[in-house]
Amino acid sequence: xxxxxxxxxxxxxxxxxxxxxxxxxxxxxxxxxxxxxxxxxxxxxxxxxxxxxxxxxxxxxxxxxxxxxxxxxxxxxxxxxxxxxxxxxxxxxxxxxxxxxxxxxxxxxxxxxxxxxxxxxxxxxxxxxxxxxxxxxxxxxxxxxxxxxxxxxxxxxxxxxxxxxxxxxxxxxxxxxxxxxxxxxxxxxxxxxxxxxxxxxxxx
Amino acid sequence: xxxxxxxxxxxxxxxxxxxxxxxxxxxxxxxxxxxxxxxxxxxxxxxxxxxxxxxxxxxxxxxxxxxxxxxxxxxxxxxxxxxxxxxxxxxxxxxxxxxxxxxxxxxxxxxxxxxxxxxxxxxxxxxxxxxxxxxxxxxxxxxxxxxxxxxxxxxxxxxxxxxxxxxxxxxxxxxxxxxxxxxxxxxxxxxxxxxxxxxxxxxxxxxxxxxxxxxxxxxxxxxxxxxxxxxxxxxxxxxxxxxxxxxxxxxxxxxxxxxxxxxxxxxxxxxxxxxxxxxxxxxxxxxxxxxxxxxxxxxxxxxxxxxxxxxxxxxxxxxxxxxxxxxxxxxxxxxxxxxxxxxxxxxxxxxxxxxxxxxxxxxxxxxxxxxxxxxxxxxxxxxxxxxxxxxxxxxxxxxxxxxxxxxxxxxxxxxxxxxxxxxxxxxxxxxxxxxxxxxxxxxxxxxxxxxxxxxxxxxxxxxxxxxxxxxxxxxxxxxxxxxxxxxxxxxxxxxxxxxxxxxxxxxxxxxxxxxxxxxxxxxxxxxxxxxxxxxxxxxxxxxxxxxxxxxxxxxxxxxxxxxxxxxxxxxxxxxxxxxxxxxxxxxxxxxxxxxx
Numbered sequence: 001x002x003x004x005x006x007x008x009x010x011x012x013x014x015x016x017x018x019x020x021x022x023x024x025x026x027x028x029x030x031x032x033x034x035x036x037x038x039x040x041x042x043x044x045x046x047x048x049x050x051x052x053x054x055x056x057x058x059x060x061x062x063x064x065x066x067x068x069x070x071x072x073x074x075x076x077x078x079x080x081x082x083x084x085x086x087x088x089x090x091x092x093x094x095x096x097x098x099x100x101x102x103x104x105x106x107x108x109x110x111x112x113x114x115x116x117x118x119x120x121x122x123x124x125x126x127x128x129x130x131x132x133x134x135x136x137x138x139x140x141x142x143x144x145x146x147x148x149x150x151x152x153x154x155x156x157x158x159x160x161x162x163x164x165x166x167x168x169x170x171x172x173x174x175x176x177x178x179x180x181x182x183x184x185x186x187x188x189x190x191x192x193x194x195x196x197x198x199x200x201x202x203x204x
Numbered sequence: 205x206x207x208x209x210x211x212x213x214x215x216x217x218x219x220x221x222x223x224x225x226x227x228x229x230x231x232x233x234x235x236x237x238x239x240x241x242x243x244x245x246x247x248x249x250x251x252x253x254x255x256x257x258x259x260x261x262x263x264x265x266x267x268x269x270x271x272x273x274x275x276x277x278x279x280x281x282x283x284x285x286x287x288x289x290x291x292x293x294x295x296x297x298x299x300x301x302x303x304x305x306x307x308x309x310x311x312x313x314x315x316x317x318x319x320x321x322x323x324x325x326x327x328x329x330x331x332x333x334x335x336x337x338x339x340x341x342x343x344x345x346x347x348x349x350x351x352x353x354x355x356x357x358x359x360x361x362x363x364x365x366x367x368x369x370x371x372x373x374x375x376x377x378x379x380x381x382x383x384x385x386x387x388x389x390x391x392x393x394x395x396x397x398x399x400x401x402x403x404x405x406x407x408x409x410x411x412x413x414x415x416x417x418x419x420x421x422x423x424x425x426x427x428x429x430x431x432x433x434x435x436x437x438x439x440x441x442x443x444x445x446x447x448x449x450x451x452x453x454x455x456x457x458x459x460x461x462x463x464x465x466x467x468x469x470x471x472x473x474x475x476x477x478x479x480x481x482x483x484x485x486x487x488x489x490x491x492x493x494x495x496x497x498x499x500x501x502x503x504x505x506x507x508x509x510x511x512x513x514x515x516x517x518x519x520x521x522x523x524x525x526x527x528x529x530x531x532x533x534x535x536x537x538x539x540x541x542x543x544x545x546x547x548x549x550x551x552x553x554x555x556x557x558x559x560x561x562x563x564x565x566x567x568x569x570x571x572x573x574x575x576x577x578x579x580x581x582x583x584x585x586x587x588x589x590x591x592x593x594x595x596x597x598x599x600x601x602x603x604x605x606x607x608x609x610x611x612x613x614x615x616x617x618x619x620x621x622x623x624x625x626x627x628x629x630x631x632x633x634x635x636x637x638x639x640x641x642x643x644x645x646x647x648x649x650x651x652x653x654x655x656x657x658x659x660x661x662x663x664x665x666x667x668x669x670x671x672x673x674x675x676x677x678x679x680x681x682x683x684x685x686x687x688x689x690x691x692x693x694x695x696x697x698x699x700x701x702x703x704x705x706x707x708x709x710x711x712x713x714x715x716x717x718x719x720x721x722x723x724x725x726x727x728x729x730x731x732x733x734x735x736x737x738x739x740x741x742x743x744x745x746x747x748x749x750x751x752x753x754x755x756x757x758x759x760x761x762x763x764x765x766x767x768x769x770x771x772x773x774x775x776x777x778x779x780x781x782x783x784x785x786x787x788x789x790x791x792x793x794x795x796x797x798x799x800x
Binding site for chain 2: 027035056
């Protein structure tokens with residue numbers, strides 16, 4: 001069999017891979033999906049732990065939710081909307097830094113609303129503390145704090161991501177799929193919060 | 205044949221000692237760091253096992269220096285029963301987490317996965333660096349437990365609650381157990397970052413022509429393992445968080461009501477569920493077995509094909525079997541809990557998929573052995589350890605058939621039979637995979653060949669030694685020798701002491717044989733014969749680049765892949781193998797079965 005110096009015909013290459021994929025930076029998008037799978041699994045584990053723990057003894061204690069949680073929910077949903085607006089504007093404008101103002105203003109909106117959510121969650125914990133509902137008061141309050149604190153930590157991670165996106169936008173080096181990946185994470189945090197709110201509302 | 209890159213490099217060439225060797229973004233350096241950490245952990249873990257074995261046989265022996273390490277646990281160097289359990293806990297934790305997970309998966313995977321798919325680095329090099337250093341911090345936190353107040357925890361590597369959840373439950377349960385839980389939580393974060401990198405890299409950074417089915421089997425194994433790890437460590441992390449909260453924040457997730465510990469009624473906790481910990485732990489714990497064994501299975505498949513000079517009977521079936529094992533690993537965790545007090549019907553439900561999992565495992569074994577027929581086997585240290593892996597995997601796996609049945613497990617669960625089973629199928633088999641990988645890939649990693657004669661002496665010593673240690677465990681278990689006891693003196697088990705003495709001598713011998721390996725590794729690293737690019741006449745991409753590879757693997761070029769990964773024994777070819785990136789046209793493409 002002769003050895004040739006030329007690559008064989010393109011037909012020998014498998015279908016579906018038409019170009020060199022390296023460094024085309026699909027990685028942020030895939031990475032976020034994979035990360036969200038892990039986060040989903042973590043919260044699923046906590047959920048099953050909560051169900052088991054509630055059934056294991058009769059010490060479950062119901063307590064009223066702080067009203068501010070509902071306002072926080074609205075803030076988080078609004079932050080997702082502003083992020084969508086930013087994506088929409090980013091898709092329309094040129095990527096040069098001079099033309100990024102409309103997109104970046106919407107991103108700042110997401111940042112502020114996200115911070116408002118975290119601050120609001122802190123106020124909710126503070127209110128519960130003042131009512132004598134502590135982490136170790138009852139299994140229900142334990143799970144309430146575990147769920148809300150861990151979610152807030154994930155939201156803070158998302159805020160750092162939004163800051164990263166804003167800095168890239170200011171420097172005019174933001175890529176579309178970086179923004180998409182950050183948005184996907186942020187929207188997931190909103191959906192996760194709605195799930196947690198429903199879960200806690202049903203159980204507590 | 206490769207294309208010159210027109211893209212920007214993934215990251216700039218490293219400058220300075222720190223960036224090159226310590227906080228490196230290079231997946232190869234990170235892989236070696238994981239390997240080094242695993243080596244350190246395995247040495248500590250092995251010394252701990254020696255201490256346990258010596259104490260079992262000579263319970264009153266004063267061990268030099270041990271008294272200084274732990275004046276309470278080993279006064280005058282004589283190990284107390286509690287300290288025996290503490291040593292056992294640290295041995296298990298170090299070995300399972302920091303050796304069996306670190307080396308075959310994170311170590312070799314980090315080094316070779318990107319190269320084998322033709323990538324310049326991992327998808328997220330910074331996350332990759334973080335994953336190692338986070339793991340290192342976890343290791344340091346765990347080892348710190350040796351040096352605090354009442355020493356390391358004694359609740360076993362499974363840290364069953366409520367023993368693990370109550371600070372007053374025994375020596376080591378105050379600070380040591382908290383350090384344990386924090387260490388494992390940190391370890392989970394490191395593994396999650398690593399798994400995220402492995403999955404994304406495999407999906408997104410494959411070279412042109414590198415379809416999923418053209419990936420080598422070990423790449424597949426690392427990919428499947430990272431999928432398992434992503435979901436398993438995502439469950440252990442919440443479990444550890446809840447355990448830490450029970451310990452330090454007064455919550456009651458795992459501590460039941462009316463518990464009396466050391467004659468004290470526990471009043472600050474109530475209503476918790478100890479079974480909840482077991483469910484969460486084993487939901488991670490069983491997949492962890494496959495996190496340890498699948499990369500080793502992938503590595504030895506890769507090596508065996510090279511040694512057989514022919515592909516396995518079916519590339520695809522091997523991969524599908526690994527997938528099946530990975531999937532089933534999530535459905536069998538309850539078989540660790542037959543005696544936990546859960547509903548007996550649950551035991552039946554968990555027993556069935558446990559027996560089913562033997563089917564893909566058996567197919568894998570039959571393919572490894574069946575492919576030997578008609579092959580041109582080359583005996584090297586790597587291939588010997590690969591064949592040794594099959595031996596250990598089969599021997600340990602067969603005892604799994606017994607333990608999978610609840611009625612038999614009731615008798616055997618608390619005995620040395622279980623210890624023999626999991627050490628062979630998970631521990632020693634995975635370590636054989638690590639040794640095979642080391643002898644096979646050291647020329648690529650360090651640019652120098654390891655000594656083959658010393659490698660073969662190391663193999664035979666280790667092979668015979670491990671059988672001498674772990675086969676008698678099965679016998680001890682069958683005759684009712686309980687595990688976790690620190691001594692059998694003046695006991696109904698006293699007649700079995702000669703067997704224990706034999707095992708202890710075998711353990712000391714096998715440990716001593718490892719000095720040959722360490723000498724070989726260090727000597728070869730500096731004085732070994734210089735390695736050519738492709739010393740084993742292998743086909744996958746890691747052998748197409750210099751030994752050791754440059755910082756950007758392919759020198760700024762992008763390889764193009766034309767062939768399946770294992771084109772050995774090709775009729776009519778210019779040699780007996782065709783490399784994956786060779787443009788040579790060949791008539792037979794074995795795995796496609798499309799050509800006549």
